[in-house]
Amino acid sequence: MKKTLSMLLAGAMLASVLSGCGGDAGKQGDADKTPDADNGGASTSAAAFKIGGTGPLTGDNAIYGNAAKNGAQIAVDEINAEGGAIQFELKYEDDESDPAKAENAYNALKDWGLQLSLGTVTSTPGAATNVLHNEDRIFALTPSASSPDVTAGVDNVYQMCFADPNQGTASAQYIVDQKLGSKIGVIYQNDSNYSQGVYNTFKTKADELGLEIVSATTFTKDSSNDFSVQIGEAKAAGADLLFLPIYYQPASLILKQANDTGFAPKVFGIDGMDGILTLEGFDTSLAEGVMLLTPFNADAEDERTKKFVETYKTQFGDVPNQFAADAYDCIYAYKAALEAAGCTADMSAQDLCEKMVATFPTITFDGLTGEGVTWDETGAVSKSPKGMVIQNGAYVGM
Template sequence: MARNVSRRSFVKFSGLAAAGMGGASILAGCGGSSSSNGDKTIKIGVLGPYSGDVAQYGLACRYGADLYFEQNPKIGDYTVELNEQDEKGDATEAVNAYNKMSQEGVVGIVGDVTSTPTIAVAQASANDGIPCVTPSATAADVVTFGDNTFRACVTDPFQGKLIADFAAKQGWKTVGSIYNSGDDYSTGVQKAFVEECAAKGVSTPDNLQLGYSAGDVDFKTQLTTIISAGVDAIFSPNYYSDDGKIISQARQQGYTGPVFGVDGWSNIASGGYATASELQNCYYCCSFIANNDDEKVKKFVSDYEAKYNETPTNFCALGYDAAMVLAEGIKVALDGGAKPDDKDFVDKAVAGIAGNKVSGVTGDISFNGTGDPEKSSLIISFDADGNEVVFGSIEA
């Protein structure tokens, strides 16, 4: 489709608001420009929630992206300048931040991060066509609004199907679920999980698929209903702050059976929401853990720990890989002779992403006609000390 990207001139701009860390300064002008010393620059946006209730996810993705661009400060002959915007976990704020980035001349965006704001940005960016690579937004609709939106993570339906296949393989006959009924992520995974369980012969009775509201901290009523039914396992497809409480409260009720979930569990062990003993017999699917023996992963972990003095989570790794996907796609456009100021540059960058394959720290990532990646996933469990360990892997 034809695209017309707005390019206004602005004076020097500081990209972060209320994020707790300084952002890179942005020079005014178009997506590609020359500074006073003659260096050519290219502007890349990094968008996410850096304050608010889901800031831990946004900051993790941002730190991964920052590390990638620190290690790879140039794309072709162009020096990268980052425009980093805090959308505070709000869809309206996300669209406002996207519009600001577009006006300030970014040629690609790493972000957004959580599903609802990412959908809003995908809708807003479809006409402009600026390539957006979300590290972690897993809702199915994210990539359906235009061919410019991609993701480095697997989708909610994929995770739901994958973890249902895992449940069937484990021999669990009856599963109860507790999920956030007002969250796109949780409900998307839950729906796909129930559908795949039906296909695989795993029973998920309607009266044992129980929702809760955002902000709830007491899950004892739902857990009592599920546990008293004698289920083989409990499915908890939420973010780790809720999942940790659910696991802890289930163990307090004397339940020792399996509890399992999806990639929102990442960081559950270090988040302090469940103890090492409570995490025994727990599982989740995810594309990255820090103690993987893969050499690429080991180097990434070492570099990340040296920069931030903490161990990276799955979201950090996905932020790194999303930046890699975007940068490699832009490089294809530059190598083909396009310049950031060209009218059709964003189209060529999108095509570069769609036709490229990168070897990331979360696995090899490629796209086959959609913005959804083709990649494998890990099944993660926990050792006696609460450390994450690879239980197995499943190919896409």
């Protein structure tokens, strides 16, 4: 991280900060180890910034919510263990990736004393709660809610992840640049802000580049168990590459059902495909050769990534995905912005919001998911995606 940040003074409250914010190494990985019945189970400390988010901790998309929660917790534990002036207290609420439940979860965090938000993990709930964040003047930096609707019309909701338009544009450009396919079949979810948004910009860029889309079919959440029609249309149109701007659960069924019909095109996905290798009951050999754009590679050899992956495996018994890495980066980006703005934990959420709105567009951040990361005043992030291919059950850089 660039050394342009001013350090705050560490006071005599340091010992109590550490004891209340996870400074005990034996309590890493769980924000609720020292519960307080009055605040929903999170540990408390008057000298720590209260930071929280909502995500699907249960239900179909739980792999994303728990990954984000776990990644954020590792960063909080590391920062608190350093004993510096910036300390965090983390709390996540389950929203089951449902907009109404996300609003309730947000209000629960606000009642707890939320000062800084991680927003939502998925996009549709994020589009529902961005208005609440704006009305209450609580700043949000979401790790993974990528739809433009999440930041639309507000000045205090930012993204750590690629916005959907960027993913669609980058995917089309990458397919052309790498000559991955000439006849593209697309299957996307038309009742998902995420999937629809990526497809729209993918099509625009594909048309611009002369990339032929021979088949574009859709499905909904309620029809995501049978893809025979979509696969049949792509196969009949002679598609040599399937572009899947969708989450890993329906993608896993598409891969299986395509294999059952003998249809074997190249497959290209986006960050929502991350997680397919850990899906229970899925034959990972079906994902061999699948390509995707993602900002994080757990197999990277740099020391920062290796340390994060090792810690994540030790604490949670799994390999971290890009949702975990983005949430980890969110916490450290907050630390950088708070230091740069000279913020203290006794400031109100509203005062912190105005400081973050003014500061985030001015900082440059190096993290697990990108170096030289910057934000513009719309809340959109600028960083470079990485092309990955699944080989022998692991991601390998292309």
